[in-house]
Every structure is written in structure tokens, then in C-alpha cells.
Amino acid sequence: LDIDHFKRINDTYGHSVGDEVLRAFATAVQDSLRDSDVVARWGGEEFLLMLTDCRVDQARQGVDRVHEAVAACAVSSTHPELRISFSCGLTEQRYEETLDATIERADQALYRAKRRGRNRTIAA
Numbered sequence: 578l579d580i581d582h583f584k585r586i587n588d589t590y591g592h593s594v595g596d597e598v599l600r601a602f603a604t605a606v607q608d609s610l611r612d613s614d615v616v617a618r619w620g621g622e623e624f625l626l627m628l629t630d631c632r633v634d635q636a637r638q639g640v641d642r643v644h645e646a647v648a649a650c651a652v653s654s655t656h657p658e659l660r661i662s663f664s665c666g667l668t669e670q671r672y673e674e675t676l677d678a679t680i681e682r683a684d685q686a687l688y689r690a691k692r693r694g695r696n697r698t699i700a701a
Contacts, residue, residue, distance in 0.1 A: 602663070605647045609639075613629045614639070632669065640667060666688070
């Protein structure tokens with residue numbers, strides 16, 4: 578998951594608002610997940626989401642719930658009008674595939690989502 582236009586948020590509103598955005602985003606994502614799912618900050622405005630025991634179509638439904646929660650959340654107490662979106666690259670780990678290879682495929686799908694206009698999920 579990658580927060581869309583995060584650099585612009587930092588540049589426009591400042592790093593303290595950027596920090597608020599990161600916290601609000603992480604909370605919205607976590608609150609949308611099942612207990613068995615895991616979300617972690619991967620770096621900058623990127624988060625890694627691991628949905629356990631589900632196929633890609635089920636994972637897409639889960640990510641759709643996350644999109645709805647993020648779109649609805651207030652991300653800044655000082656700028657209540659500010660709304661965010663995110664792009665997502667979605668994939669399923671293949672038999673005997675390394676975790677690094679799975680993450681690389683998800684990352685490639687993420688960049689396709691960004692090139693296609695952001696605020697969307699693309700499956701690899």
C-alpha cells in the first residue's frame with residue numbers, strides 16, 4: 578500500500594500533518610483488517626499488508642474495505658478537509674516462491690496502479 582501524493586502533503590501542510598496522516602492511515606487500515614492479518618510500515622509512505630488464508634479475490638475484497646475506511650477517515654485535526662487515498666499492488670504467494678519475490682511482484686503491481694491514476698488496486 579502506498580499513500581497517494583504523500584510528498585505533496587508534506588510539502589503543502591508540513592511534516593507534522595504528514596505524521597498525522599501516517600497515524601490515521603495506519604489506524605484506518607488496522608481497523609479494517611481481520612485479527613489474523615498483518616500491516617507494517619515498509620518505508621516512507623509505503624505499508625506492507627499480509628492477508629492470511631485467502632485467495633486474491635478475497636484479498637481484493639479486504640483491500641476494498643480498506644479503501645472505503647481510508648476514504649472516510651479524517652486524517653488531520655488541523656486540516657479536517659484533507660482526505661487521502663492509496664494505491665495497492667496485490668498478489669498471492671506462489672508455491673515455492675520466496676517472500677522477496679512475492680513482494681517484488683506486489684511492488685510491480687503497485688507501480689502499475691500508480692501509473693493508471695492512483696487510488697486503485699492492481700493484482701499481479
